[in-house]
Amino acid sequence: MSKTLRQAIEERRSYYAISDEEIVSKEKVEEVVQFAVKYSPYAFNSQSGRVVILFNEHHKALWDLTKEHLRPLVKEEDFHKTEARVDGFKAGYGTVLFFEDTEVVKNLGEQMPLYEDKFPTWSEQASGILQYVVWTTLETEGLGASLQHYNPLIDDDVKERFDLPKHWRLCAQMPFGKPVEAPGEKTFQSLDERIKVFK
Template identity: 90%
Template sequence: MSKLLRQGIEERRSYYAISNEEIVSKENVEEVVQFAVKHSPYAFNSQSGRVVIVFNDHHKALWDLTKEHLRPLVKEENFHKTEARIDSFKAGYGTVLFFEDTEVVKGLGEQMPLYKDKFGTWSEQASGMLQYVVWTTLEAEGLGASLQHYNPLIDDDVKARFDLPKAWILQAQMPFGKPVEAPGEKTFQSVDERIKVFK
């Protein structure tokens, strides 16, 4: 494994304190995401992943609507913690929204009925790989990011605001920006307990 690849994998972390300072151009972010979408693997090369990148007022509106969806679900006396967390995402430079196109997944099931019950699982696995590739490459560009899951709570409003197809199912949200605080310490379970090797 190349040193550069190892470093990118090792340094990818969850950054919750981010700012909207433009240390990477929007065009560069777009290029990174395009690269990830093009080269991430999919079962049967389905290419079912869909991505939306939001900046500026679109990014802020996303986190405002998320906050409003959470407000009735969290006790009023505890909401300040939720609000602070959402505002930390809103303070960032942008957000990557990950979707899966269920029409593609459904179509594959119809074409290959033998695997019909597997395509949903494979779709989610592919989405996870795409998220990881985007996350790692954003890190390599000097941006801090984290992976959030406020779906399906915000799905309908997100699709309405950005005029997205109903068949696109939101999988995750990745706010990103200039890191303004180091990530928390990461602990590791012994790899000897997690890996078996037979030679």
């Protein structure tokens, strides 16, 4: 599917109703993520972003794990709403997990003490850019996605389940799949209130 960058940016939305129908190969998804990880910018070229792609039973296990962490936190009479939302993510084709390598961030601070307090912020910014590049590029492939934040609730179990380094800090989860419902209408504030131009 060929789209211009502007089209992809405009059409990228949060899709909550997704299916596991394979409209794009797993290899293509992997290629999209590899491209994003390689070319997304990082402060001082730190390349601190880490990504895990989950398909099949691994993808489903993530959302089952998430649901079990949420169960004791939500009133029993309200849990069906939470369960339906999480099962919607589980119904997708896969999930991208975004991490930041805290060892990289810490080492940069030690090497450049003048900026030490800034590196965690720059790490978050870089992760946000990486998430956006993956999300927008998945859009160009016809996949719908959304960005979820069940961390730090699930962090330890995710690292244990997928045998990941302890110094990887989970930032976000991105379930994706074939869109089965259009996203809701998006409203915009006046750009005059958000942008100032001095000529």
